[in-house]
Amino acid sequence: MRHTLLDSFQARFARWSPVPIRLIVGYGFWAHGYAKLARGPDKFAAILDAIGIPDPGLMSWLTVVVELVGGAMVLAGAAVEVAAIPMAVVLLVAIVTVHLPNGFSSIKLQAFDAQGAHFGQPGYETDLLYLAGLVALTLTGAGPLSLDRLILRRHPA
Numbered sequence: 001m002r003h004t005l006l007d008s009f010q011a012r013f014a015r016w017s018p019v020p021i022r023l024i025v026g027y028g029f030w031a032h033g034y035a036k037l038a039r040g041p042d043k044f045a046a047i048l049d050a051i052g053i054p055d056p057g058l059m060s061w062l063t064v065v066v067e068l069v070g071g072a073m074v075l076a077g078a079a080v081e082v083a084a085i086p087m088a089v090v091l092l093v094a095i096v097t098v099h100l101p102n103g104f105s106s107i108k109l110q111a112f113d114a115q116g117a118h119f120g121q122p123g124y125e126t127d128l129l130y131l132a133g134l135v136a137l138t139l140t141g142a143g144p145l146s147l148d149r150l151i152l153r154r155h156p157a
Contacts, residue, residue: 022077024133025134030075034068036060042060044063053093069083078142
């Protein structure tokens, strides 16, 4: 098999592939958690109550904590494999309770007028992308520029 320039490039930089995944997944979760906290977890609890989630007050706070703490852990590359479990649960609950009836597509352009674009309810596409990112990070590790890598360098097995 012939070694191409692309093969050489990929071999040299493959170890960096978790970094952009970590940045978008971590920031995405953190931003969603911060938005819920800024609006007030009681507002999110009302939404959870409307869709039939048991103990919506507690579940609202748990979701905010998972999104903020999990997002920060993924961003920093700290124990991503541990953080991924409750983060995946949040995504799966969102898919089943909210997005599944809306189909796959996360963007449903319905109209465009003087006020701008008008969209329908989002499907589960984005949640699946976040799940795929968490699975990829769990399988590959947090990569360079991560707390896990820094700790491993300082305290090898």
